[in-house]
Amino acid sequence: MAMADGKGKLERYNSYIRKMNSSKALAASSKLLFRASILIALFLVFFLTLTSYPTEVRRRLSSTSSFGAASARWGGPLWEKQVRHSSTPRRPNGFSVLVTGAAGFVGSHSSLALKKRGDGVLGLDNFNDYYDPSLKRARQALLAKQSIFIVDGDINNAYLLAKLFDVVPFSHVLHLAAQAGVRYALQNPSSYVHSNVAGLVSLFEASRQASPQPAIVWASSSSVYGLNEKAPFSEVDRTDRPASLYAATKKSGEAIAHAYNHIYGLSLTALRFFTVYGPWGRPDMAYFSFTKDILQGKAITIFERADGQDVARDFTYIDDIVRGCIGALDTAQRSTGSGGRKRGPAQLRVYNLGNTSPVTVKGLVGILEGLLGLTAKKNVVRMPGNGDVPFTHANVSSSVRDFGYRPTTDLATGLRKFVKWYVNYYGIKITKGDAASSSSSSRYSS
């Protein structure tokens, strides 16, 4: 009996162990299944969220929000050496300037001018495809010849910015990276928020945490005057009626700058640029695309106001703008914060940088026709409701007073230099007009 009892116990015990094992295996496999489902669900949420963004935003997010993706393009001892070398000033008391948007139009010209006088310059640019990136790469090559290194990265990448401020104690930031263009905001509104609002905050965050905190000079825009009718536009005029999302994001930037100055003691100067043009310019702008189309015999569209009057702009030549940027950098006081905390009141400034003599768009086209020796095929249409403003005109008395800003290039002179660059860069031969005779072997004149 005892044996039988013992055998029965053993069998019961074995069957208990078998049951336990099979329920453990069941539990383990259901745990695995549960975890796998969570992973799949997370992946699906991420994928669906990402694919619900427009292509442009998706491209930007994938290039900026992943540390892994970004770190593939930066980091390491060689990279740090390049960053340090490029940022080191070569003159006594020279600046060490981080130029964002350095492969852009104003960014490339400003970087070269700063380097020329002995400042250290490090560029930062995400080389996005808002317009032909090969032009940005050509500007990059130009800067590389002057030993200016451009980091390939986005201002929204907080890791990258922290790393840059860790490696270099920048004295100044010239912040020019932005989503430009007034009318493109109708097609891709989120890109304006991404670069001009989120990107700006990201840069200000990195700067306020940096030690030392840099002084920041950054690009606002004449477009903030919006529907202002009082001319010429003065910095104290109303800027609460933006006509485009572009203008609204630039105006937001000025409000954000106020807050960072107030809370963290960042020294901040906003420059309101007025329709900047010149060699190595932006292909999306009217003077550039008109030149291309006139040369190709294509029709151009000229907007006129609802009342039939001509639209006008205070077109400003790039060299004048660069001098304004450098004047603002030279007179920028230090930020007062340290360790992310304000230690006293800091400088907060806003300046117009314009040419002070508006020209109508028809006038611009007339000058181009003369330079190209060609007559444009013109479609004159009523200005569509696309964010454009009827005219701009800068009062620059504040920048004249505070850093001796004085625009010296009229539109005809500036466009002559632009056309000379354009035909040379794109290898175009013009038999009639001034452009052919002024074409030189130099691809760059600033």
Ligand SMILES: O=C(O)[C@H]1O[C@H](OP(=O)(O)OP(=O)(O)OC[C@H]2O[C@@H](n3ccc(=O)[nH]c3=O)[C@H](O)[C@@H]2O)[C@H](O)[C@@H](O)[C@H]1O
């Ligand atoms: O000062 C600024 O803050 C802004 O300047 C620039 O904007 P805008 O002044 O709008 O320049 P731009 O596009 O060259 O149009 C020029 C003129 O041509 C007219 N225009 C334009 C296109 C066209 O097909 N036809 C036309 O008549 C058009 O109606 C306008 O009157 C920068 O792009 C912008 O990024 C920002 O920096």
